[in-house]
Amino acid sequence: MDQVFKALSDGTRRRLLDRLHEHSGQTLGELCARIDMSRQSVTQHLAVLEAANLISTVWRGREKLHYLNPVPLHEIQERWIDKFERPRLRALGAVKRRAEEDMTDKPTYVYVTYIQSTPEKVWDALTDADVTAAYWGHNNVSDWRVGSRWEHRRTDGSGIVDVIGDVVESERPTRLVTTWADPADEGEEDKYSRVTFDIRAHGGIVRLTVTHEDLLDESDVAAAASGWSAVLSNLKSLLETGSPLPEEPWAMPVG
Template sequence: MDQVFKALADGTRRQLLDRLHEHNGQTLGELCERIAMTRQSVTQHLAVLEDAHLVSTVRRGREKLHYLNPVPLHEMQERWIDKFERPRLRALSDLKRRAEEAMTDKPTFVYVTYIESTPEKVWDALTDADLTAAYWGHSNVSDWRAGSRWEHRRTDGSGIADVVGTVVESERPVRLVTTWAAPEDEGQQDRYSRVTFDIRPHGGIVRLTVTHEDLADEGEAAEAASGWAAVLSNLKSLLETGSPLPEEPWSVPIG
């Protein structure tokens, strides 16, 4: 938390966060356009923001895109705001909404979380049917080979899948890419979105980056934002404590 406060104490760094707040997924050049500062200085400020986990990056070909990471801000809100004003001050929800606006040919939503676990255990938690049932409310079912079909299947015994898709890339335990669609849209390529899980060691813990792109519209992007925040909080709890959260995050009313 000290790194977050240190990062936010500088006006230039707050300006960079504001720029990403307005338009997420920018290159270094785009961020430098309206800041009277050398690229080297901006790079140094971005490094401080990355160290504080306020900014995450994704490579797209030769470009390095910068994204606002709401997790530390959420933690700050829970510690310093919600316990005093719960739940009237919801600045983070607006921050997320604006940060997740649809962008042409760029990932629509990027979420980064840090988990005290191993890459192998995180991979298994994303792909094992029993584990996903424990924290996600659905079983992810597939052989997880590139080109295979996968299903996000209900756990009520009905065998009904609420999401279907294809495994695009599968590199255990570091990278999994899948397409997503409602069962009624299966086969209609323009109706699919795409989810990438990047799993990387980060010191003695794991950095998990979830990129959800090709979403239909701003409404679907907002649903993805709230959905991933809940699912990944539950995943983190399961891996770090052995149990999911005592109440499913998506079942708790907000407001």
Template sequence: MRSESDSATDQVFKALADDTRRRLLDRLHERSGQTLGQLCEHIDMRRQSVTQHLAVLEAANLVATVRRGREKLHYLNPVPLHDIQERWIDKFERPRLRVLNEVKRRAEEAMADKPTFVYVTYIASTPEGVWDALTDAGLTAAYWGHSNVSDWRPGSRWEHVRTDGSGVADVVGTVVESERPTRLVTTWAAPGEEGQPERHSRVTFEIRPHADIVRLTVVHEDLADEGALAEVSQGWPAVLSNLKSLLETGRTLPQEPWLVPSG
């Protein structure tokens, strides 16, 4: 019997089999967060046809979309490609390919200003349940190792406070938008950088029903440099996997995933 993982992998391979869809992914790799019009500038094809190709990429979870006012922005979601790499490539050529990939990644990121990280996950919960898991101090303490503390009103301060009893906040910021249970936007800064807005990053949580489950999109933008991007690229998947486990099973993962050495 085929697993859900195999079915998802089939969708990814099917999406990648088309040259137009591969070119769309190339465009988003060059610059993520493009509108349909911007993508159409590089594709000799009618907008309706490009829209259909983007729908296939979204269904395969290779592209994530975020609404900004009246615009719909498209982001490359690297998670399915990473899964395929782990399953089909890394185990055969792991050391050499990782070195080459790191060289390539550093060269590409060095040319980009203010990199953006986008992550999409699907959770068997309700939008309200996911919202509470992101904003309730007790729940965030259970799966994140920190308590997110705020009244979550636009303009209010929020803090990411350690759970060791010290009361120390490792991240502080401002609530920019708060629309329970669908959208939360916050700024992020180190405690000593609150008065330096040019050093703040921005995190957007989009929570949307997806059939009987929830699609959670996390966009972390205005990151300082490639080092910050590398850090959040490891941190967010670990935190959100723990959140997903808590909401779906009532338990966090056996060990905090950010403490497990990558291998």
């Protein structure tokens, strides 16, 4: 948390976060265009924000895109603000979100975590139906070939499928891209979202970046933030300790 407060103490870094709040997924050039500062200086400020986990980065071809990561700010809000002003601030926040929804494109959520493992093991943990059952409560079922269908099936014996989609890219062990949809919305592609798993060796560990794009609105972003942080924390625990967390994070009460 100290890194977060240090990063937020600088006015330039706060302006960069404001720019990413307005439009997440910007290149260095786009961010520099609105700040009277050299590219090198902006790069240094972005490095501080990334070290504090306030932004996440994703490579798209030769472009490096920068995304706002709201998780640390949410933790500050939960710890120091919500418990004092929760009802009033939530009401104001809801008004603000509704106003912003009409002004923005479909939002994107990015989550980055570091896991003591190998890219191959992380890939298998995301695609092996038995392993996903151990930390996700669902079997991820597919042959994971480009163009194939995949399903997110409950493990309670009901056979219920909660998510469907198609495999868009599949490059073991570094990159997996899939579409996501409620089975009730099958065929309505405007309701599909898209999830990218980028798996990169990072020294002796793995940097896993999950990018969830084409979400319908800010409520979907909040759900993605909560869901991905819980699932990936459970995945990290499984790969590093051999066991998932003692309680399913998504089933635990908040507060």
